Amino acid sequence: MTLxxxxxxxxxxxxxxxxxxxGSAVLAAAFPELGIGFAGVALAFGLTxxxxxxxxxxxxxxxxxxxxxxxxxxxxxxxxxxxxxxVVAQVSGAIAAAAVLYLIASGKAGFDVTAGFASNGYGEHSxxxxxxxxxxxxxxVLTGFFLFIIMGATxxxxxxxxxxxxxxxxxxxxxxxxxxxxxxxxxxxxSTGVALFQGSWAVDQLWLxxxxxxxxxxxxxxxxxxxxxxxx
Numbered sequence: 001m002t003l004x005x006x007x008x009x010x011x012x013x014x015x016x017x018x019x020x021x022x023g024s025a026v027l028a029a030a031f032p033e034l035g036i037g038f039a040g041v042a043l044a045f046g047l048t049x050x051x052x053x054x055x056x057x058x059x060x061x062x063x064x065x066x067x068x069x070x071x072x073x074x075x076x077x078x079x080x081x082x083x084x085x086x087v088v089a090q091v092s093g094a095i096a097a098a099a100v101l102y103l104i105a106s107g108k109a110g111f112d113v114t115a116g117f118a119s120n121g122y123g124e125h126s127x128x129x130x131x132x133x134x135x136x137x138x139x140x141v142l143t144g145f146f147l148f149i150i151m152g153a154t155x156x157x158x159x160x161x162x163x164x165x166x167x168x169x170x171x172x173x174x175x176x177x178x179x180x181x182x183x184x185x186x187x188x189x190x191s192t193g194v195a196l197f198q199g200s201w202a203v204d205q206l207w208l209x210x211x212x213x214x215x216x217x218x219x220x221x222x223x224x225x226x227x228x229x230x231x232x
Contacts, residue, residue, distance in 0.1 A: 001059055003082060007089035009060035013052040014093030017064050018193050020048035022118035023101050025183075042175030045184075050168025057164060065187040066090055066210075071147035071217030075225045077154070087189075094193030102197050119194050119202035120185040120209045128180035135182045136212050142174045143186040143216030144223070151224040185209040186216070 024044035028036045036044075053062045061078070063069045066087045072078035098117075105111050119125070122135035130138075149170045153163040171186075178184035185191045191209035195202035 003085060006060040006082075007085050009056040009062075010064060010086055010089040011093035011096075013056045013060070013062055013064040014090045014189050015097040016052055017045070017048045017187075018094045018097035018190050019101055021045035022098070022190065022194050023104075025118040026101060026105050038179045039176065042172050042179060042184075045175050046168045046170075046172030049171045050164050053164030053167055060086075062164075064090060064093070064189075065213075066189055067143050067187060067213035067217035068147065068150060070214045071143075071150070071221035074218040075147070075151055075221030077151070077221075090189040091192055094189040095196060096193075098193035098197050101194075113197055114200060116183075117194050117198045117202070118183065119198045120183045120191045121202060121205050122182060122208065125201050125205065126181060127183055130181045132208070136208060138178055138181045139185055139209065139212035140216035140219065142178050142184070143213040144220030146170060146174060146186055147217045147220030148224045151221055155228070182209070186213050188213055 021041070021044050024036060025041045028044075029038070029041050049062075049064070052064060056062050061072075063072065063078075063086060069078060069083055069086045069090070073080045073083050102113065102117070105117075106113070116125070122130060122132045126135060150167055152158065153166040174186055175184045178186070188210040191202075191206060195206045195209075
């Protein structure tokens with residue numbers, strides 16, 4: 001499969017992740033009286049990833065997340081020379097998804113993008129008022145375990161065909177834990193897409209949601225490789 005086709009798959013996959021996950025947060029989480037709440041948003045993120053694992057996993061590996069790509073490079077599961085094209089495709093897909101979501105959401109009277117637009121934040125912009133330090137630790141730890149799970153689920157000795165289920169459910173669990181802290185990033189592309197449309201504090205705080213997930217992803221992958229290098 002050519003790099004161009006694999007990058008196209010990453011673009012569409014990231015679009016679906018951001019549109020489905022952030023779309024559930026913006027359009028459905030607090031819908032009058034019957035909103036899906038945090039649990040529904042967490043499930044939406046997990047389902048978007050699970051479905052894309054089977055739709056594009058055989059094409060691009062279904063990273064749809066720069067932190068995953070960085071982690072897999074560190075874990076020697078992905079060539080470093082292809083990292084930048086993958087990340088560009090992922091961020092492009094996230095921005096396109098945020099643009100479509102903005103067009104839909106702005107069709108309702110009273111829509112205010114400055115209220116958050118599913119952006120990630122800390123301090124006064126954390127859903128639970130958590131500090132920068134708490135947000136940093138949460139994003140590093142959650143992304144670290146995400147990569148640990150990905151490395152294990154896609155290992156040659158893992159049950160064939162079930163990796164997408166484990167990975168999708170792990171992202172659901174990650175969101176159940178992380179939404180109150182940072183609105184859950186663990187994905188710099190997801191954070192960037194909506195932050196650019198929120199346009200103020202989300203852009204100012206975006207640095208953390210690149211730094212922490214990438215650091216966590218690399219750490220998680222390296223830990224997994226250190227424990228099981230003899231089996232790779």
